[in-house]
Amino acid sequence: MIRLHNVGKEYPRTGVALSHVSFQMKKGEFVFITGPSGAGKSTVLRLIYMDEKPTHGEVRVSGLTSRSASRHEIAMLRRKLGIVFQDFRLLDDRTAEANVAFALEVTGTPRAAIPPKVNRALAQVGLASKATRYPKELSGGEQQRVAIARALVNDPFVVLADEPTGNLDERATRGIFQLLRDINAAGTAVLMATHDLDLVRSTNARTLEMNHGRVVYDSSESVESVLELEE
């Protein structure tokens, strides 16, 4: 489903961001990517939703390869991905339901099909009663739920969450994490980048630990095997 093979990423100004990163993610899996700031977690996610292309190696997502993906193919791929960020990235001048509907409108969903899908997504994240609220009228945790509803509304096969709890207090963090677990339990894969080790330790989900742009630990394999793969 998602496969990174010997991926490297270099930026002209800041240098090497990723080096020899290889891993695969299966359908329906829950995977954490952990590591300190600057370890390369967000870069891995950006490469997966093909916001950037690797300098070396190959990223393959749902049959689409980074080597030959066109802008149109990338747009089509993103309709099958749900992407969530630390800072929610909602449109402040639209209500919660309008923010969720936006993802359907701009991808050409028929008008009549939009309201039921939006209602279902908001209900799924527990915000059906606050559908007409604007982002500023919602708490941080609620805003992140709206962002997750927007990510879910197109029925993605994977949710890519980049530090989704980074701006939240402990209670909201638990709520969002549980929501992502529920989404995963319903069959959608989740790839979550976080530096919250308490969260990681609270489950037995697969963990990829990154440092200095490399995967230094994959809980599904031994460290040695990862390093061997890199060689």
Next chain:
Amino acid sequence: MRLALREAFAAFRRAPLLSALGIVTIAFSLFAFGLFALVALNIRSALVAVEERVEIRAFVAEGTSVEAVAAAMGDIGSFPEVAQVLYVTPEQALERARRELGEFADVFESAFLPASMDIRLRPGFRDPATVRGVASRLSTYEFVDDVRYGQEWVQKLYDLRTLATVTGMGLGVAFAAVAVIIIGATIRTAVLARSREIWIMRLVGATDWFIRAPFLIEGFMKGVMGGALALGLTWLAHRTISRNFIETVFFDTDVALLGVLVGALMGFLGSMFSVGRHLRQV
């Protein structure tokens, strides 16, 4: 398409001041363009009036028979370039000279001026080469003493016309380019103001054309509105000049509509370049 239209209209509602600024900027750049076009149009129209006075005069030798002149006039009148041939007797020539050179009227006391055939050419045949060609054919008649057509004057008139056309086109293209750049800049401001929205659109899988469409429509509409405003301002300028200084001509309806359409096209192109550049960066 419906969403693109809705988003384009929403852009006016969300940022009315920015939109108004964009329309006024487009209007002023097109107004400058329109003013110049108006000047060029009036120069051209004045030149056409002057051009109508291009005339070839073939002086007839003294003692030539009326029959010979009449036969030649029939012959000359059938030239495709010739619109009219008039025979001017020595008496008529004297009368004309007295009329045209009033202050020297006393000098002209007797019919010493020769008779002539005055030839006017059809529109499209008044260029120096054609005039020269007709003149040289006239000089082949044995009874024609001399042919005058203000060779230098015709050449200068044509040079002036060519200069006005080339300058008009050059400045027109320059003004159009400036207008496209200004429109591009105003749309770019709108694009930057909505960069978060564009980013989210890309994130959820909107295609580039889908993202571009509202901006292209917005640019088109701003171009139409700016063009209409510029047309109104140019008309006002035309009326003011006509009322207070000299009578001027204004664009035909077709040309005026074409001007607004050019505005719309510039708005569209400005948007296309601007959004295209932004999309390549995000």
